[in-house]
Amino acid sequence: MTKYNFYAGPAILPKEVMAKAAESVVDFGGMGLSILEISHRSKEVAEVMTKAVSLTKELLGIGDEFEVLFLQGGASSQFYMTAMNMLGAFESAGFVDTGAWSKKAITETMAFGHVNTLASSKDKNYNYIPKGYDIPSDLKYLHITSNNTIFGTQFHDFPDTEVPLICDASSEIFSRPMDMSKFGILYAGAQKNLGPSGVTLVVINKEFLKKQARETPTMLNYNTHVKKESAFNTPPVFPIYVSMLTLEWIKANGGLAAMADRNAEKAKLLYDEIDRNSLFEGAAATEDRSLMNVCFLPKNEDHTSAFIEKCAEAGCIGVKGHRSVGGFRASIYNAMPKEGVETLVKVMKDFESANG
């Protein structure tokens, strides 16, 4: 039976990427050595790093106005690194609070400067993206979480402002084209749309980086990694390699515009069924629904475990919702084939026939 992995992260990656990755663990590019044992200073690994950077730039449609880094520590480390590097003690950072991850970024930032939370959707358990708030023009930056893995919401339009955005795009990076001119920093833990856990993509506008606010320990300074092209110390070679393979796969499959089309089609299939089916309802406000993390609830709570069981029987795993929302969550990242979504939709229909 084919298994469809709906986990929120670490998450599904393309089958072809897994196959190549496995091969490289035994013999990397015919070298007779595993990618796990090759020096990060070797020509072969240097090429992987260079290619990961150039594919990132090509797919995002950016040039030399941006630095592209592959760091360790996850998005959780970017919560404080963004503030430690960029926010002076007497400067203000704006935030839109769209849930658990935004709140963590806010908490870490408070140690370094002033936090101005411009809007929050906490009043409705974060089931929508706030709109219509004022954005002071003197903010050093405005931080947003562009896709909210837990609550299943997504910024379909970015805030209209001249203030540079810092964006946590962990759970949607490379799922759609973005207007990169708005971003001071875009960061993403790899383990949703990009690669395995253990590497974090950080894309920084060079002009923005010039406004660095303070000295930091060497490893926490973005410029350390800029100067050494993410190899100041030993980088996480294998997670970067797998990310590079995923970027190649995205390019070979039409780039971000094609990803966006496929993702919209898959999400429509699933949301249409949620809206049609008498046993389920969507968790997020319709206009702010995430195309990556589809959160939905049973109208009858007694159905929860039974439905998850039926999903598992059909090969659909990882469908259990996050405890903050309950119900179900289907993460349908780039690598989720349409067949996976169709299989889940069929389980929903069958479940309605049996229990409706």
Added chain:
Amino acid sequence: MTKYNFYAGPAILPKEVMAKAAESVVDFGGMGLSILEISHRSKEVAEVMTKAVSLTKELLGIGDEFEVLFLQGGASSQFYMTAMNMLGAFESAGFVDTGAWSKKAITETMAFGHVNTLASSKDKNYNYIPKGYDIPSDLKYLHITSNNTIFGTQFHDFPDTEVPLICDASSEIFSRPMDMSKFGILYAGAQKNLGPSGVTLVVINKEFLKKQARETPTMLNYNTHVKKESAFNTPPVFPIYVSMLTLEWIKANGGLAAMADRNAEKAKLLYDEIDRNSLFEGAAATEDRSLMNVCFLPKNEDHTSAFIEKCAEAGCIGVKGHRSVGGFRASIYNAMPKEGVETLVKVMKDFESANG
């Protein structure tokens, strides 16, 4: 032709570990999923984490008086995290300066408290381990680099003091039994004796950790990771899994005492040839020679490239010395088979016959 990988790091890992690791990238434990795509909250990954911790404790011969963490950021991040967590602004940390990595740890520590460099071997380009220095009893801790990858020196005896040691054991961890009662913190980047790059082992004495010196960003606080058993945020699952496989391999092959015997035998083979061969000489003081990184020099500098070429022809790769020392460096970690060292010794003998 069998290739023998003498790189200093990322470095050779056991063939059996590579084979299992590759298998898990396609299908992890018969789950029908890759280890790269499984949630870190799944039962299966939780078991990997638990096993990595218990094997670490068993092999090091420690119990619940220590915490075992698997973090990101490399030993380079421990240079500042040790100081940020443990050294108050008015407290003193002692250091023994044995080369490049010690110096980096010293530099990062200076931002947080007082640094007292008790001894240095800089006068002889770090070719020995200082001895006979005084250790003030009021130090918060004494930091040492137990094996110096670049200069090929190793502490065969640890400093005789009641002051807790903080030890960077990156390039020798699990190569020999250690008296763990001396250590406040032992840390090691995985990519030499333990696993691929992307994970760092940090072993902390619980009593020592109680003397934490200041508040830090959440991700930089050891207690954050202690409380959540290294899964506060998404851990680097694959690097931890491969490390766990390596720990299993070490246990199956007799544990640290057996590793120490094998390593001593391999190092003797190589150092004996260096001392016998008329074309080479050892780089480090005899009594401080590293059993992990064997640094040696050509008596005639014109021989450098020719010898490296002969090594490569025989399948011995990564033998070029670090630029700070020149000549040659053969890293003979746990996973280097005796045959690898024998092959290198044969190349040395043949080279002498041809050029002596």
